[in-house]
Amino acid sequence: MDKERGVKLKRVFIITFVTLFIDQLSKILVKTNMRLGESIEITDWFHISFLENNGMAFGMEFFDKIFLTLFRIIAVAALFYIIDQTIKRKYDFGFTVGITLIFAGALGNIIDCLFYGIIFDSSAGQVATLFPEEGYGSLFYGKVVDMLYFPLIEGTFPDWFPFNAGESFVFFHPVFNIADSAITIGVFYILIFQRHNLAKYLE
Numbered sequence: 001m002d003k004e005r006g007v008k009l010k011r012v013f014i015i016t017f018v019t020l021f022i023d024q025l026s027k028i029l030v031k032t033n034m035r036l037g038e039s040i041e042i043t044d045w046f047h048i049s050f051l052e053n054n055g056m057a058f059g060m061e062f063f064d065k066i067f068l069t070l071f072r073i074i075a076v077a078a079l080f081y082i083i084d085q086t087i088k089r090k091y092d093f094g095f096t097v098g099i100t101l102i103f104a105g106a107l108g109n110i111i112d113c114l115f116y117g118i119i120f121d122s123s124a125g126q127v128a129t130l131f132p133e134e135g136y137g138s139l140f141y142g143k144v145v146d147m148l149y150f151p152l153i154e155g156t157f158p159d160w161f162p163f164n165a166g167e168s169f170v171f172f173h174p175v176f177n178i179a180d181s182a183i184t185i186g187v188f189y190i191l192i193f194q195r196h197n198l199a200k201y202l203e
Helices: 003-031 065-088 093-119 178-193 195-202
Strands: 039-043 046-053 144-149 153-156 168-171
Touching: 003 046, 003 065, 003 093, 003 144, 003 178, 065 093, 065 195, 093 144, 093 178, 093 195, 144 178, 178 195
Parallel strands: none
Antiparallel strands: 039 046, 046 144, 153 168
C-alpha cells in the first residue's frame, strides 16, 4: 500500500469512527434515558423526540426487516469498495469524503438493526436497560432509534390550497438520527459539489 493511499484510508477511518461514535452515543443516551414516544423541547424549532422504526431512513418502511438489514449490509460492503476505488484512482478526496459519510451513516443504522434487539429491552412505557437478561428482539430484528425533530414551520393550509385545505402541517416533519443526517449530507454534497467526479466514476 502506498503512503498516500494509507493516509487517505486513515482519514476515511477517522470520519467513519467519529460519525459512528456520535450516532451510537446519541442513540444509547436516548434509549437509556427516555421512554418511547417521549419528547423534550430544546427550542421551539428543535425537539428530542424518541421514536423507533423498522424501516429505512426517516422512518420509511417498504420490506420485511431481514431484507432491509441484509440490503444494508450489502450496500455498505459496496460503498467501502467504492471508497477504496476512489482512493486507488486518485479521485478528489472530497468525493471520497461524501461517499464515506453515506457509508458511515448506513453502518450506524445497521448496528441498530443487528444488535439493538438483543442489547436493549423494550422502551414502550419504560426507560430501556442496556444489556438486560432478555432483549426485546433477536439478531437482525433490532429497531432503528430516531430522535432529531425540527418543526421549523407549523401552520394550516389555506382554504384555497388544492390539497389538504384547512389541515395543519409541520415542516420539517420526519424524525431522524445522526446516521440519517450523515447519509443525507453525503448525498447532497456529492450531487452539488462532486457531480463531475460522480459522472466520471459512473462512466
